[in-house]
Amino acid sequence: SGSFSEDFxxxxxxxxxxxxxxNNSDPIxxxxxxxxxxxQINLANKKLTAGVVTVGFPAYIAQNGPHDFMSCDITACGNxxxxxxxxxxxxxxxxxxxxxxxxxxxxMANAIDVDPTNGLSTTDxxxxxxNITDASANVGxxxxxxxNFTRLIYDSNPGLANNNxxxxxxxWTRVRLLVSGIPGSGSIPAxxxxxxxxxxxxxxYGGSTGAIFPSVLGIDQLRFxxx
Numbered sequence: 001s002g003s004f005s006e007d008f009x010x011x012x013x014x015x016x017x018x019x020x021x022x023n024n025s026d027p028i029x030x031x032x033x034x035x036x037x038x039x040q041i042n043l044a045n046k047k048l049t050a051g052v053v054t055v056g057f058p059a060y061i062a063q064n065g066p067h068d069f070m071s072c073d074i075t076a077c078g079n080x081x082x083x084x085x086x087x088x089x090x091x092x093x094x095x096x097x098x099x100x101x102x103x104x105x106x107x108m109a110n111a112i113d114v115d116p117t118n119g120l121s122t123t124d125x126x127x128x129x130x131n132i133t134d135a136s137a138n139v140g141x142x143x144x145x146x147x148n149f150t151r152l153i154y155d156s157n158p159g160l161a162n163n164n165x166x167x168x169x170x171x172w173t174r175v176r177l178l179v180s181g182i183p184g185s186g187s188i189p190a191x192x193x194x195x196x197x198x199x200x201x202x203x204x205y206g207g208s209t210g211a212i213f214p215s216v217l218g219i220d221q222l223r224f225x226x227x
Contacts (some may be wrong), residue, residue: 018093
């Protein structure tokens with residue numbers, strides 16, 4: 001039927017299922033989308049003000065453990081302490097699509113900056129885009145490009161507001177989207193959708209404006225349901 005589900009329990013198996021990872025952040029960092037981040041780090045070792053803090057959050061549904069989701073975070077860009085741009089893509093397998101099909105998932109992001117002694121609200125943004133042109137995973141090769149994923153059906157925080165002030169949800173929140181914009185018969189034999197972590201001019205200290213603090217954003221319990 002083309003419907004499928006993905007619980008993201010085994011992130012290392014996604015590529016074999018047809019998922020594609022692309023990190024177009026500038027400068028590129030150590031990781032784009034990855035197994036759900038939920039860990040303790042010692043910020044004192046990184047010459048920041050706090051000691052041991054928890055980074056990330058547990059999965060919405062943890063079948064094997066709290067990392068059973070997908071996340072993207074500040075480390076996707078390599079210029080964390082200056083001003084960087086994030087554009088990291090998690091691209092679905094090619095599937096038959098028609099207008100009215102549903103993409104359902106849960107998402108959340110951190111509410112407080114990785115150094116909690118700063119008392120700063122974080123800033124995260126998730127887009128969902130469709131490639132209804134072909135079955136490729138072409139997203140271009142720079143931070144602004146979208147390749148064939150020209151159809152935007154979700155943007156959680158286009159104004160880059162702080163998450164605590166109308167930005168990305170800070171508790172696990174269900175999102176249901178509808179495929180739309182397919183011309184003609186309203187269906188195609190194969191297309192793709194993609195999750196894009198997308199922020200310009202941010203950083204550990206807020207980027208050039210001092211106001212945009214990327215943190216950790218997660219997705220879990222995905223369902224693609226044919227109409």
